[in-house]
Amino acid sequence: MAGLALAAGIGLPLIVAFIPGLPGREAGAQTTPKRQEILVVSYAVTKAAFDRVIPQFRADWKRRTGQEVVIKTSYGGSGSQTRAVIDGLQADVVALALAADTLKLQEAGLIRPGWEKENPNNAVFTNSTVAFFVRKGNPKKIRGWNDLDNKSVEVVTANPRTSGGARWNFLGLWGSVTQTGGNPARARAFITNVFRNVETLPKDAREATDVFVKRNRGDVLLNYENEAILARKTGAWTIPTIVPSTNILIEGPVAVVDRNVDRKGTRKVAEAFARYLYSDAAQRAFANEGFRPVTARIKAETRSRFAPLNKVFTAGSFGGWNTINRTFFGNGGLWDQIFRTSR
Secondary structure, eight states: OOOEEOOOSSSOOOEEEEEOOOOOOOOSSTTSOSEEEEEEEEEGGGHHHHHHHHHHHHHHHHHHHOOEEEEEEEEEOHHHHHHHHHTTOOOSEEEOSSHHHHHHHHHTTSSOTTGGGSSTGGGEEEEEEEEEEEOTTOTTOOOSGGGGSOTTOOEEOOOTTTOHHHHHHHHHHHHHHHTTTOOHHHHHHHHHHHHHTBOOOOSSHHHHHHHHHTSOOOSEEEEEHHHHHHHHHHTSOOOOEEOOSEEEEEEEEOEEOHHHHHHHTOHHHHHHHHHHTTSHHHHHHHHHTTOBOOSHHHHHHHGGGSOOOSEEEOGGGGTOHHHHIIIIISTTSHHHHHHHHHO
């Protein structure tokens, strides 16, 4: 079905797409509307995957209920998207880059506590990991995390203040030390040195990719593994990619925005859409766009597509996102301190 560009209803720097429905028939009960509309808010690099999944869900929902669903989508940096929802963007479903952003919506009273248990796998529906994008021939000989602590290596990464992907990068850097025998003091010194090699901090992962690929800035880009897989698949660009075997498992959660769906009467379809993300069809679609699946069947089916990981750590390795937010990314936290000393 043809997509139609829509202007965002509020003045926010978001990419918004509209997938129209067709006139439908009654689903049986007279109280069921012929058409229903929901807004799915996600972060920039999921767009290609959702472009596949949304038509699948719409067709499945129509087949099962007879109801047409109009699905609007909004993409941008995860931190920016979170603020937009808090400020009034009427999301029915949020699929943000990290649980920390979903927790902010919970703290704002938009999502009820316990949302992590409303879907399988603690509401995580995709995985990825940090990849290093390097120049042709890898002239700086970058092989692992330690090679980023080099004054001759210019690093490109997004800003942890606005980008969920950048927060995963930060945790990858931190864990590369603390999860391999180093202490927090050593990790702090290491990350401070790495960020001294960062010239600019783009607002999100997609913009960071543009800085590296289109503007030809930097020696190494830290970004999602799925970005590299998708680029190779589409032929958009071919850049050597290294996935350190000691790495953070990036966890992408989904949640229904309780306050909005209850006000709009869209809970049933919103919850169904969130659950659909764990279906074989949806998990295959995400895997085809470079995300690591989370269900056993599709993990086994697609294992050979992804770089092997020997030592994996997660947000839980650092106490979970409530602790991470306070320690690393809260006002005056480690990121603020490191940013001041690395500029």
